[in-house]
Amino acid sequence: MVRASHALSRVFTAELAKVGLKPHLFGILATLSRNPGMSSAELARQVRVTPQSMGALLRGLVTDGLVAHPSPRRGQPLSVRLTPAGEDLLGRAWPIIARMNRPAALGLTAAEATQLNTLLHRVLAATG
Template sequence: MEHGASGGRNAAGGIDPETLTGWTLVRTGRAMGDRFLRLFADHGVTKHQFGVLVRLSREPGVSQAALAREILVTPQSVGPILREMERVGLLRRIEPGTPGRAVAVEITPAGRRTLAVVGPAVAELNRPESLGLTADEARDLGRLLHRVHDHLSG
C-alpha cells in the first residue's frame, strides 16, 4: 500500500500509522531536526543563532519581530538570543537600545566566519542524496511541503 493513501485506516478499521501523512511528516521533521541539532552543536551554535546569522547576512538591520518570525520564536525571546550572540562575539550592537525601541545589530567578522563554515554544512545536509532522494524528488518534495505549510499556516 502507498503511504498516506488510505487516510490512516487499515482494512480492519484500525489506525495504521504508516498511512498517516501528517504523522509521517512529524516523524520525518523530528529526524531531520535531530540532524540539524547535531550539526549546529558540532559547530558551537544553536538553531536560533544560525537563523539569526542567516537573516542578518541577507538583511542587515532587520527588525527583531522579523527575526522572531524567521527563527520561530516569540518576539520577547529574541532579546536574550541576541544578547548571548553578542556575548560570544557573533554580532554587535550598532545602535544603543532605548526604551520602546529595538536594538540594531550586525554580524561581526566572527559571526561571518561561523556562517561561512556552518552554511555549507547545512547545504550538504539538504542535498538530495543526503535525504535519500533524487534531485527531481527533492524538488517535488520541497514544492509539496511548501504547499502543505502554506495551507496549514494560512
C-alpha cells in the first residue's frame, strides 16, 4: 500500500506540474470550485490540514491570484472563492486528473478499477 501510494504520488505530482500545480493545491482549488464561499476553517477540514497550514496556503494562493477572500465583517468567517485565474488553472488540471483516473493509466481493466474503487472506499470508511 505504501509503495503504491508513493508511486501514484510521484506520477500525480509530475503530471500536475505540467500545468504549474501541486497536488495539495489542486485539492484546495477543486474543493473551492465545488463549494464557493467556503470558510477557511471548513476548507482546512475538507482538505485535512490544520487551520494554521490553511492560512499559509491561502496567503500563497492569494499572492498567486488564484483565490480571493473579501474582508469579513467582524465576527464572521473568512469566505474564500476562486478567481478567474484559479478557475482557469483548475480547468487545465481536470483533463490530467481524468486521464490519470482511467483504468488503463493504472494498469487495470475497467472491472478491476471498479473493484479497486470499492475496496479503497472500504479502507477509507474503516480508517476515517
